[in-house]
Amino acid sequence: MSNTWKDSWKAKLNQLQCHFTWTPQKENIDLDDMKHRLEDLIQAGVKFQAMSYNHLAFINCLQGNCEEAIQNLKEAERILRERHEDEFEKRILVTYGNYAWVYYHMDRLEEAQSYLDKLETVCKLFPEASRFTAMIPEVYGEKGWSLLRSSRKYYEESKECFKKALEEDPDNTEWIVGYATVLSRLEMFSGTTAHHQPRESVKWFRRVLELDPDDSVSMVLLALKLQELKQKEEACALVERALQKSPDLLYVLRYAAKFMRKEGDLERSLxxxxxxxxxxxxxxxxxxxxxxxxxxxxxxxxxxxxxxxxxxxxxxxxxxxxxxxxxxxxxxxxxxxxxxxxxxxxxxxxxxxxxxxxxxxxxxxxxxxxxxxxxxxxxxxxxxxxxxxxxxxxxxxxxxxxxxxxxxxxxxxxxxxxxxxxxxxxxxxxxxxxxxxxxxxxxxxxxxxxxxxxxxxxxxxxxxxxxxxxxxxxxxxxxxxxxxxxxxxxxxx
CATH class of the missing domain: 1.25.40.10 (Tetratricopeptide repeat domain)
Structure with missing residues (x-):
């Protein structure tokens, strides 16, 4: 492929909203570490696994594992068709964008073009969309999660993405959990805006549980924040409820264990x-x-x-x-x-x-x-x-x-x-x-x-x-x- 031809292709691809055009790139993240964490997320059976497969495809492509990346994207697409059939077009935009980029890196331009065509067709469903992308809550939300999982340096940008998603879709627990999580992490660190603010994340974790009382991961994350605020009785009740509801869910186990350690119950934590x-x-x-x-x-x-x-x-x-x-x-x-x-x-x-x-x-x-x-x-x-x-x-x-x-x-x-x-x-x-x-x-x-x-x-x-x-x-x-x-x-x- 000539450089001129490749540059014209890249100009089109850079218009997409997907992992390849978002901030974190190869030089800014530890690829092996990111891959392990994404595989843990998938293995742990967390919600919204299509996003994890999308992100994993990006990492695999950066590592030169393009065939594996295509398989990741196929898995993401399968999950979206099976579990989100009623909003498939909204959620598939990032996946199609990743497909186009991976096929571009493989020099398989016909396949890359086919996904640009699919994006163009889907984008016609959204009034304010451009030719290849639509800035809708599903895109902002997935970008927020991607940045949140990439590196601490992107937390502020992640927070802004979740805010944008919630402006149009205020009761979506997927974006509320993301927003609460990034606020919680920013509250932990010095030199951030959230560091000096009251525990804003507590309010948002409570909002998740209002909308989805069975979200056991949000229960333990809220419990950890309440533990910091010395609200021990409610925190302990939340942890026990989460363990009763999801005794084998990895993310409940890990945060419940952290809670127990900080309470001094080392044997239960271990x-x-x-x-x-x-x-x-x-x-x-x-x-x-x-x-x-x-x-x-x-x-x-x-x-x-x-x-x-x-x-x-x-x-x-x-x-x-x-x-x-x-x-x-x-x-x-x-x-x-x-x-x-x-x-x-x-x-x-x-x-x-x-x-x-x-x-x-x-x-x-x-x-x-x-x-x-x-x-x-x-x-x-x-x-x-x-x-x-x-x-x-x-x-x-x-x-x-x-x-x-x-x-x-x-x-x-x-x-x-x-x-x-x-x-x-x-x-x-x-x-x-x-x-x-x-x-x-x-x-x-x-x-x-x-x-x-x-x-x-x-x-x-x-x-x-x-x-x-x-x-x-x-x-x-x-x-x-x-x-x-x-x-x-x-x-x-």
Missing amino acids: ELLKKGLKIAPESAFLHHQVGLCYKTKLMPLIKNPNLTKLPKLSSRQVTELINQCKHHFKKASENRPLTFVIAKLDYAVICSLNKEYLKVEEIFSNLLKFEQMHPDDKQSVYLQAGLFEMHHKRSESNAIAYFLEGLKFKRNSLEWELCHKNLIKIATRQIDRNQTDSKAFGILGRVHQLTGEKRDAIECFEKALQIDCDNEEYISALLELRLSLQAQNDSPN
Whole structure:
């Protein structure tokens, strides 16, 4: 196919609304991880499986598995014909668009054209449609789910898609669940609009259950939010109801287990997680939750000051718990090496407790090489690396360097607060030991500078320069701060 011919084809295909024209592309997602998660969704028997097959077709095509992608699309089409016959034309638009793209990548242009023709025919059913696509709730909704499942960086865009779908179809539980889920996730993260808002997701999960009282997955997701809000009685009742209604549904098992762990019922949590692992043995989420249960059992024993005096049975118990934690955290992080950073950090914590320091340093080094890592995750890495250097390697200078890097990210997170707290603690301790420690005043200056406290930063750098008058770093920082304050004072009100 000539480049000119290919470009003209691509211009037509770029008009479609489907996975190939939405934001996430090969360089922005971990394809293997995404494939595993989609296969887990399909295996778990979640609702609306056609969307999962559509998304899986896109991933398979990006990996060069075009024949497999076609089979995924055939399965999506079959499900839509069987389960959504009355709204087939509304729901098939994304699938037909994906077909056209996959056949284009296979250089089978006749088949690609046949799906463009089908799209053109279907689009005539919708008054405001363009030639090849119609921006209807079903398209906005599927795009919302695709972005939600792809990466944290697309959550805000996903939220907007669900809002658009709900504007025209306000009682559709498929879009309400998506909207509630993305709000719930945004509420968890720092630096997002939703982070400072009340628990808006609670309202939307309640709306799902008003419209569909049997939605057991929404029951456990609502329960987790209520647990955060200390509404324990209602939360517990929802979890028990969900388990009674759907005792073998993977997504009920995984979130119910998480709820039980946070309530302190570790044995019940482990029971549910092991049941889930029989359904999805490679699930990174389940392995991580199992590891967290064992870590919760381990930490009181590790923190016991009389650990060396414990009977042999307890020592063996500690060893066994460490091994269980390592196994499950390693399994979780291996299955999602680029996206499940928290599992890798938990693995590093256990290795540090086991004095496997070279392994820990290797983990941090590899994590900090990931260019695509989300800023929240990178901040977590800097915090944990700093804590490791401070508590295990006894290197305050290395810990300071990591904590300062952690402060460069957005505030309003626990990680930021801990980086800030530890830097103040280290610098204050050093000054108490030695009133002429210029480096300690320099650290305080950098902390105040990064937190926007310019006058306090200037005062600290001036004290540092009284002790170390030729330090170029302090002179440069002081000059920058004074110029910034002057510009601020000179600016019109």
